Amino acid sequence: MRYSIWSVLKQGLRSNRDWKPAWRDPEPKASYDAIIVGGGGHGLATAYYLASEHGMTNIAVIEKGWIGGGNVGRNTTIIRSNYLLPGNEAFYELSLKLWEGLEQSINYNAMVSQRGIINLFHSDAQRDAAVRRGNSMIMHGADATLLDEHDLRQICPFLDFENARFPIKGGLMQKRGGSVRHDAVAWGYARAADLLGVDIIQNCEVTGFIMESGKCVGVDTSRGKIRAKKTGVAVAGSTSRVMGKAGMRLPIESHVLQAFVSEGLKPIIPGVVTYGAGHFYISQSDKGGLVFGGDIDGYNSYAQRGNLPVVEDVCEGGMAVMPMIGKARLLRMWGGIMDMSMDGSPFIDKTDIPGLYLNAGWCYGGFKATPGSGWCFAHLLATDQSHDVAKAYRIDRFQSGAALDEKGAGAQPNLH
Amino acid sequence: MIIQHPLLGARDAAEFTYLGDAAMLMRPDPANASHPDKLMTAFHDYVHLRDNPAGIHKELWFHEQGDRSWLVVTRNVSTHEIISVELASDVKKASKRKSK
Known part of the structure; x- marks a missing residue:
């Protein structure tokens, strides 16, 4: 059923009797043209674009848990394309353009809201860096606006401009950035892919890869063998565990990132604001909760919860930039597991094993990349060629010396 | 997390900075390389590749705000339980004694 105001009115008049589940719950077939391991945002987007852009409909998404239960439902919902390096910016700008047309193409209200993102700066050097980044964004076709202190006071009068240690001098704004209802992204992609014939198989854990004469020809799962000509893996957070079953060691560590939501408040924060002198970012959800986060905990972790020193650090960052939030009470906090790569950038690439493809290493920026990642991974799976904007995301880039280190922190995953 | 420092007793993990997998103690020896290509591969693996297990993990912690010693902490990364500290x-x- 196509969702529209007419379907809402019609079902409303019929006591909402005829709504169908948003996607089927099929039994896995014995074989497919392609399977995607991982039913998160990236895996579902990949399946949707494989079906809609490349006409591959005999495909399946295999998910260990349930749709929307992983990192796609555990992030801080920010979208933006304010990157610096040529290998990154074109990719994230493609992703942001796909966000802009997403709801129409998948016929689902994902509450895409381009309310703007502002990265604050506090010194002349940071202002120079912001100008450079803004120029790089504009050269790649994105938008960027430099705000001085006066402009910023109009938009965010509540910031601590006179802070003695880190006075706020302005910000780099991307007006097209914003936030999206994150689990609606998973549900919307799942429904749209399902309507095109993609099988979404939940509660089905991949336990190994089927190898025949050095080639990957499918996966062993908790619900039996499923064969496929091509297998794509998009399981960020658990990439090392899953690819370990194929004998691969990767330039990835798993780390925990915490996020926080306050009690619901009246609208106060107009868009997304990030602190420039510490790691803190905040926005306000449509329900009114302040959604914020900061650094990863900094040690390897597969536990979906963090520790208190980082909670303290995040709250200190928040108090330094907008003291008013000290009155708000915290409602919820949680942790998600990230693939932290050696240069802070992701991988969308073939592996050395024919038939096996990898999408991984999103660090803690995977949510905004969801449509672009799906678009480029689908392109790779369908054509065996990297998409133009994802050519830098190679697995062998550390060996070849072509690392894509946005922050310049070196091969130390917990610093990216 | 509380780390049982072998010399100082129980210390808060916030006093430490984290480096990563304790396998980094075992740096490849350039003098022992049979071929330059092998050395490149060995150093690439050493610097960039990680086992990243979900379970028991030996890792390097630096007591930066304490006695500035390096510790090898054996920890369950799925539960944050610390098993041993050396x-x-x-x-x-x-490890040197063993290799001799």
Whole structure:
């Protein structure tokens, strides 16, 4: 059923009797043209674009848990394309353009809201860096606006401009950035892919890869063998565990990132604001909760919860930039597991094993990349060629010396 | 997390900075390389590749706001439970004795 105001009115008049589940719950077939391991945002987007852009409909998404239960439902919902390096910016700008047309193409209200993102700066050097980044964004076709202190006071009068240690001098704004209802992204992609014939198989854990004469020809799962000509893996957070079953060691560590939501408040924060002198970012959800986060905990972790020193650090960052939030009470906090790569950038690439493809290493920026990642991974799976904007995301880039280190922190995953 | 420092007793993990997998104690020896290509591969693996297990993990922690010693902490990364703590210098010495 196509969702529209007419379907809402019609079902409303019929006591909402005829709504169908948003996607089927099929039994896995014995074989497919392609399977995607991982039913998160990236895996579902990949399946949707494989079906809609490349006409591959005999495909399946295999998910260990349930749709929307992983990192796609555990992030801080920010979208933006304010990157610096040529290998990154074109990719994230493609992703942001796909966000802009997403709801129409998948016929689902994902509450895409381009309310703007502002990265604050506090010194002349940071202002120079912001100008450079803004120029790089504009050269790649994105938008960027430099705000001085006066402009910023109009938009965010509540910031601590006179802070003695880190006075706020302005910000780099991307007006097209914003936030999206994150689990609606998973549900919307799942429904749209399902309507095109993609099988979404939940509660089905991949336990190994089927190898025949050095080639990957499918996966062993908790619900039996499923064969496929091509297998794509998009399981960020658990990439090392899953690819370990194929004998691969990767330039990835798993780390925990915490996020926080306050009690619901009246609208106060107009868009997304990030602190420039510490790691803190905040926005306000449509329900009114302040959604914020900061650094990863900094040690390897597969536990979906963090520790208190980082909670303290995040709250200190928040108090330094907008003291008013000290009155708000915290409602919820949680942790998600990230693939932290050696240069802070992701991988969308073939592996050395024919038939096996990898999408991984999103660090803690995977949510905004969801449509672009799906678009480029689908392109790779369908054509065996990297998409133009994802050519830098190679697995062998550390060996070849072509690392894509946005922050310049070196091969130390917990610093990216 | 509370780390049982072998010399100082129970210390808060916030006093430490984290480096990563304790396998980094075992740097490849350039003098022993049979071929330059092999050395490149060995160093690439050493610097960039990680086992990243979900379970027991030996890792290097630096007591930056304490006695500035390096520790090897054996920890369950799925539960944050700390199983044992040793001085990294002891671990390194033991591994040298073993290899001789």
